[in-house]
Amino acid sequence: MIVDAHVYLGQCLFGYGQSLAEILANMDRLGIDKAVLVPVKPRDYHLAPANDLVADAVQRHPDRFLGLCRVDPWQGETAVAEVKRGFEELGACGLYLDPWEENFQANDDVVLPVLQKVGRYSKPVVINAGHLRVSHPTQVRDIASRFPAVQFIACNGGQINISGMLQYEARRMLETCPNVVIQTAGTYREDFLEEITTEVGEARVLFASRSPVYDQEFEMARVRFAHLSMSQKEKLWGANALKVFAPE
Amino acid sequence: MIIDSHTHVDRVGWYDPPETIIRLMDEAGIDKSIIMTYRDAPDSEGALEYIAEAVQKYPDRLIGYARINPRRGEKAHRLFEKAMEEYSFKGLKLHPVGNLCHPANQATIDMIRLAVQYNAPVLFHCGDEELTLPLQIAQTAVACPEATIILGHCGGYFHTKDAIRVAERHPNIVLETSAMPYPQVIKEAVERVGASRVLYASDGPGCDPTIEVHKVRMAGLTVEQQEALFYTNIKRILDSVTPGGGAP
Numbered sequence: 212m213i214v215d216a217h218v219y220l221g222q223c224l225f226g227y228g229q230s231l232a233e234i235l236a237n238m239d240r241l242g243i244d245k246a247v248l249v250p251v252k253p254r255d256y257h258l259a260p261a262n263d264l265v266a267d268a269v270q271r272h273p274d275r276f277l278g279l280c281r282v283d284p285w286q287g288e289t290a291v292a293e294v295k296r297g298f299e300e301l302g303a304c305g306l307y308l309d310p311w312e313e314n315f316q317a318n319d320d321v322v323l324p325v326l327q328k329v330g331r332y333s334k335p336v337v338i339n340a341g342h343l344r345v346s347h348p349t350q351v352r353d354i355a356s357r358f359p360a361v362q363f364i365a366c367n368g369g370q371i372n373i374s375g376m377l378q379y380e381a382r383r384m385l386e387t388c389p390n391v392v393i394q395t396a397g398t399y400r401e402d403f404l405e406e407i408t409t410e411v412g413e414a415r416v417l418f419a420s421r422s423p424v425y426d427q428e429f430e431m432a433r434v435r436f437a438h439l440s441m442s443q444k445e446k447l448w449g450a451n452a453l454k455v456f457a458p459e
Numbered sequence: 460m461i462i463d464s465h466t467h468v469d470r471v472g473w474y475d476p477p478e479t480i481i482r483l484m485d486e487a488g489i490d491k492s493i494i495m496t497y498r499d500a501p502d503s504e505g506a507l508e509y510i511a512e513a514v515q516k517y518p519d520r521l522i523g524y525a526r527i528n529p530r531r532g533e534k535a536h537r538l539f540e541k542a543m544e545e546y547s548f549k550g551l552k553l554h555p556v557g558n559l560c561h562p563a564n565q566a567t568i569d570m571i572r573l574a575v576q577y578n579a580p581v582l583f584h585c586g587d588e589e590l591t592l593p594l595q596i597a598q599t600a601v602a603c604p605e606a607t608i609i610l611g612h613c614g615g616y617f618h619t620k621d622a623i624r625v626a627e628r629h630p631n632i633v634l635e636t637s638a639m640p641y642p643q644v645i646k647e648a649v650e651r652v653g654a655s656r657v658l659y660a661s662d663g664p665g666c667d668p669t670i671e672v673h674k675v676r677m678a679g680l681t682v683e684q685q686e687a688l689f690y691t692n693i694k695r696i697l698d699s700v701t702p703g704g705g706a707p
Contacts, residue, residue, distance in 0.1 A: 373586035373615040373638050374556050375473075375665070397616070397640045400665035429642050429677055432670045 214449035215246040215427065216456070217337065217366065217394055217419035220265055223251035225312065229423045231268050237427055238275065244449070245274075247304065247419075247456055249337070250281040252312050258283060259293060266301035277456050279307040279337060284321045285314075294328045304456045305335040305364075310345035317346040318354040326358050333360075335455050340365035340393075341377065348377055352384035355391045362455055363391045366421060368398030368407075378403055385411050392455065394419035395433050395447065404447075405438055413443050417452045461689045462697075463492040463668055465582060465611050465637045465660035468513045468521070469506075472497035477513035479664045481520060487661075487668040493693075494521050495552040495582075499528035500538055507538060511546040522697065524582060526552040529560050529570035536573050543577050549700050550580040555590035562590065563598035571603045578699050580607040582635070585622060586615030593618050597625035600632050607696060609633045609658065619644045626652045633696075636675060636688070637662035645678035645688075654684040658693050 215238070222228035228251060238246060248268055250261035258281050265278040280297025282290040297303040306329050310317045317338060329336055340346045348369045355363045369384055369391075370377030378400070385391055385407060396419045398404055408416050420430035434447050463484065468477045477494070484492055494513060500506040510523045525542035527535045542548040551574040553560075553567065560567045562583060574581050583596050593614050600608045613634045614622030619641060626632040626648070634648050637660035648657050661671035675688055 371616055372588070373612050374554075374584065374588060376556070376588075399638060400662075401667045401670060402665045425640055426642050426677070429640070429674055432673050436667055436669045436673070 212245070212449040212453075213243045214418065214452040215243050215420050215422070216364070216417040216452040217396060217421045218246040218248055218427070219251050219421070219423065220248045220268060221251040221253060221261055224254050224256065225252070227251075227423050234422075235272070235275070237422070241428055241431060243427075246276055247452065248276050248278045249307050250279065252281075252309070259296075262293065262297055262301055262303070266303070269302065277304040279303055279305050281307040281309070282325060283313045284308070284319075284325050287324070291324050291328045294325060298332045298334055303334070305337055307337045309339040311339050311342045315345065317350040318357075322354065326354070326361060330358060330361055335362035335364055337364045338366065340369045341367040341371035341381070343371075348380040348384040351391065352380075352388055355384070355388040359388075359390055361390060363388070364417065364455060365391055365393045366419070367394065367396060368403060369393045370399065371397065373399055375399055375403075382407065382411065385415055391415075392417055392451065394421070396421040396430050397425050398433065401433055401437060404433060408437075408439055408443055408447065413446050414451050414454065416447050417455065418447050418449070419452075461487075461489045461659065461672065462693045463489050463661050463663065464609070464635055464658040464693045466492040466494050466663040466668070467497055467665070468494040468510060469496045469498065470509060471503060471506075473665060475664050477517060477521060481517060483664050483668050484520065487672050489668055489672070491520055491522060492663070492668075493524055493549070493660075495524040495526045499526055499554070499557050501531055501534055502528050507542050507546065510548070511542075514546070523548040524550040524552045526554065527570065528558040529553070529566040530558060532566065535570060539570070539573055543579065543702060547702055549697050550574070550582060552582045554584040556584065556588050559590070562596045563602055567599065568602050571599065571606050571608075575603065575606050578701050580609055580633075580696050580700075582609040582611050584612065585610035585618075586612050587617045593621035593625045597629060597632070600625070600629040604631055607631055607633060609635050611635045611660065612637055612662070613639045613644060613648065615639060623648050623651055626656060632656070633658060633692070635660045637671060638666045642674050642677040645675060646680065649678075649680060649684055649688075654680070654687040655692055657688050659688045
């Protein structure tokens with residue numbers, strides 16, 4: 212089974228976007244069984260309707276989609292209330308935090324009330340990681356170590372740096388925080404994904420495309436051509452994501 | 460026929476002996492690769508010799524570029540001359556994150572002007588980090604209009620638009636596809652700059668050459684355009700190198 216652990220739904224303030232019909236067509240074309248839908252930041256800045264859009268898609272296609280709830284920690288009590296609504300009313304399988312687009316540091320105090328609320332639901336938190344000033348792997352590691360009971364999923368392999376300068380810190384994050392896993396999308400150097408899978412743990416890497424920011428078909432190549440065993444690839448393709456987002 | 464315009468062989472930093480890139484070239488159907496170290500000569504002893512030995516071992520498969528720290532002045536110049544004349548290298552690699560030289564400072568420009576004497580291309584690491592941004596390297600292209608300046612990684616994750624922009628402005632800039640995660644950027648580069656100024660490269664072995672070839676094939680190019688990226692363009696550049704110097 213192939214699960215794309217990160218697919219954006221909606222038209223984003225920052226120019227990218229895709230409709231539900233486009234997502235379904237691409238999944239069918241590429242043989243993707245399920246996807247975790249992620250709300251975008253819309254042009255009107257209102258995240259609640261974006262969360263509704265994802266919840267509606269999941270309700271219409273429960274066999275194809277899971278959905279995340281997105282909040283902006285700068286909104287304080289409103290964000291905490293949206294976490295509650297997301298999990299209790301919308302059926303979200305996890306929370307999405309985007310320090311890059313919402314402009315907060317991943318380990319800032321402003322995030323604490325949101326994560327304290329998430330901790331009551333045993334739901335995972337996907338975090339747009341690897342951005343130098345807001346979600347550096349040391350910052351993700353810092354916040355993950357303060358919430359050891361919360362499962363964190365770091366986007367971009369936990370590191371966005373085309374010199375490979377963040378790989379050491381991303382690996383340290385994974386080695387010191389057993390509650391962190393990484394997504395494959397956009398990761399610099401495929402041998403980093405192979406190294407983490409074989410040396411840190413087969414359960415620590417999830418296939419994800421972050422489509423349409425990255426190209427879904429191209430992102431599949433990172434797993435398809437990986438120098439890993441069939442059993443390891445099965446975990447990356449979907450088993451690990453289901454374990455995190457849809458535990459039995 | 461495929462020539463990979465940017466790969467690495469080294470025993471320091473990442474351990475990637477020549478056999479690693481040869482194995483991945485065979486998997487990807489790549490005929491020849493341009494290799495360079497991860498470290499600068501002369502700061503790291505034996506760097507150029509390691510490349511020379513690899514080329515000597517696989518003369519039909521590997522082509523050497525000299526990665527050198529321009530700050531070393533005369534010593535750097537003599538080393539480059541040795542690399543070109545004794546080791547038959549074909550180009551200069553500059554990585555400003557490693558050597559901390561602004562791409563348009565005098566030491567770098569002097570180094571590039573020496574490369575011009577051999578008609579040798581200059582491959583810059585061009586990503587998102589300070590000293591490697593396309594608009595910074597463009598200043599070098601202006602200062603050295605006779606040099607062939609290759610923007611490795613085409614601006615990385617966040618600066619691909621700038622990379623294409625500066626290539627449009629300066630005819631001596633050539634774009635290179637490695638590691639940058641967007642197939643559609645390759646298409647855009649070809650449409651705006653022309654297929655004759657875009658090179659296929661992988662940044663292997665860390666970035667899997669098979670995946671990087673797949674990225675170019677996904678870009679929606681014509682057969683002729685693909686041929687230009689994979690082979691014709693870099694062959695033209697390498698064929699114009701004058702090993703003994705004396706280029707205009």
